Amino acid sequence: MKLVKQFIEKDKSGYVTLIPEEFEDMWHVYNLIQKHDQLRAVTIRRIQSESSTGSVDSQRIRLTLSISVDNVDFDTQVGMLRISGRVIVENPHVKLGTFHTIDLEMNRSFTLIKPEWDVIALERVQEACDITKKADVAAVVCQEGLANICLLTSSMTIIRQHIDCPVPRKRKGSVTNYEKGLKRFFEQIYQAILRHIDFDIVKCVILGSPGFVREQLYEYIFAEAVRTDNKTIMQNRSKFIVVHTSTGHKQALQEVMNDPAIKIKLADTKAAQEVQALDQFYEMMNMDPDRAFYGYKDVSKAAERGAIGTLLVTDELFRAADVVKRRQYIALVESARASGGKVFVFSSLHVSGENLNQLTGVAAILNFPLPDLDDEEEEQVPEDDADLDEDGLPPMHSNQNHDILDAVLG
């Protein structure tokens, strides 16, 4: 993403003009935009005009509109970001207060005006514009009969294709069915790799599986590339890395990140750091449960006492429509930093982020044990649970009513 202009007042209000350049930038924007923010961008709107004879003429025109954001929708698969809201700046074609939905476009600037630019938002802008932290990796995790073709960027994990191709098992006296099935399975993976992996972008392609599937797959890919004379695959042979994982499900990506060979390649990427931080948390919970806590109540109590060494928090919490809640979490992050703690904002699109999301979304490794924290919590635990349930649902599809409204008005 490119930062074109940034102007922030002393009271933290201000605007930022950005140009999204790739897929991942849309995700960053999705995390930036909040309800009641103002957005100005180029968009297309259908204008209907009625002539004096009563015939209706409709045409689509390109114009710049400013809206007050009501709702943000993001499709991870195609990277489409739709922002809907009311028009706040009068325009010869569009009246004030009408609804409009902007589909943000790549390589076109937009301006985001926020009443308050907090740390998290500003960091997000910085992170999105930092090209040194980019690492695009493709991973194929598989087990016999099941494969996931994924793309990993620094803040997103996208499953491009899920292959479920049952392989018959070996039977006494006949293994032809098994071998045929396996070949068909590999063929599907090969095709998926051709279709989904852009070798100009990805730095490496990770093949991970339990057993020997990955090696068989590796051999198959290159045998097939030679047979069909596929230059791209052959030229990129050095990009393929074979890694052991215990399963072919998406969870295996976490193991991939922990593999020493991959760690070196991805060491400074956000994704790898997140996996490590989460692992440390679990380890600490095992070694000294009084130094590892999760859930807002426990963690904020620990923060009050300045005990937080590492704070893990998912970006989903900052996307909350509830401003009070967002402020709470920002205060938490700030107080953890003030006492010298490290803060990791997990991307909820990564496997580790999903994991943390399930774990109430916030966790902390403490510098010193706080055994009494647990006791205080005892009675309040059920409340904590209710809290989790509310948070548990991502607010992604909560806007159906608006969509309908939009369709009617727009």
Add this chain to the structure above:
Amino acid sequence: MNFGSSLKTQSAKKAAGSTPSAKAPLLSGGDGFDRSGAVTPVGSAPPSGISTPSKASTKIGKRIDVVTEYQKRVAEKESLNLVVIGHVDAGKSTLMGHLLYLQGEVTEKTIRKHERDAQKIGKASFAFAWVLDETGEERARGITMDVGVTKFETEHRRFTLLDAPGHRDFIPNMISGTAQADVAILVVDATTGEFESGFDANGQTKEHALLARSLGVQQLVVAVNKLDVVGWSEARFQEIVAKLEQFLVKDASFKKSSLIFVPCSGFTGENLVRSVVETFAWYKGPTLIQTIDKLDAPTRAVEKPFRMSVTDVFKGTGGVSAAGRLEAGHIQIGEAIMVMPGSEMAVVKNMEVNDEPTRWAAAGDSVLLTLSGIDILQVSTGSVLCARDAPIPVTTHFAAQIVVFDVKIPITVGFPIIMHHQSHNEPGVISKLVATIDKGTGEVVKKNPRHLGKNTTAMVEIRLNGRAIPLETFKDSKELGRVMLRKGGETVAAGIVTKILSFGS
């Protein structure tokens, strides 16, 4: 948790006297379908054999009274499913290959051929293992990757043999094999250093034994293998027995009386079928084959509604072939069944039990069914075929009682797991920690625990990320109500399903 008392199902014999001669129509439909929901009426009278001759049955011949036939067969010779487990390279496949050869299941000619071929690639000692390891990959690498299934008979028993892989990466396959088994042979390598490496934390000996126990195996024969390498040392044998017994009785809670230790050598064949006095006179006990001939068959749930978990599906001649084990009930040619998930119907066209064509099969049998009237895409590994008037529930959310194994990191809310159920595995998360439970008394120790450490027993809720799977509570089905939870290549917990919290997918 008590996995033990799992065999109190009505015995087939008892049931024989009281079989209600209710002429439940098998093919005439009607009944059953309007039974709302997927809750399985377990206690309800299963369709007993003699049915009113319907259209279909006249076409395919007379209905068979399976229950009576089953008792006849049991009286003649009992069937057992035997799984062979143990650490990688303990010699499981060689031991069983040799046993099959000595029992006359494999011809001299085949063995000679394997010997020659194995010699060619420099793996002469693998000749017997090749009986069960048939794929090119398995032979080239010299390890079992998938469960090898075959059969053999002893004097009093008929066995379906499942040869499980020992390599840790193939534990999902081992679980699939063990889930179908009634009894197990645990093979351990007696060689100095090898036994120890298989037995310590990174070895599979312990994990396999725990899994087998959690999957309902109660009788365990421990074959102390490769004794020829250590010169038939009695001291070594006793040392291994002492170490294993301690673990199996204390940690894996096997009953001491249902553990039998047999010294042997799978490679030379000593003490498999005949005892050899010259080599080790100190051993007075039975040979391996005599030992397994005495194993008890568990009582089968023949009277319950039909259930079969599918372990393998392929295109067969004239339909879809589905292999698996009958968990409950019985089935015969011409009967209609329902495939869950999906609720698709199919008709059993043909069937084989242990490679022999038959007309019927009952709980406990390892069968190969040919189904007609269904597309292959509708049946997959992990599907459950069931009686159409009593379909199995399909769910993504359920409550379970779990025993946490020796885990490195504690289990918390949101802990991602791969759940293994029969031959299927599906990713999921532990969505709620309900309570920790005292192992002995079954009382709640702590409600809403923050995390579960090793060896705790707890009530949890599990949510699957993806597709819904067919599942039954442990109360309703001992076989289909067990789940194994794994993460990162390690088994973190074993559990039983206590309540199904959502129905449908």
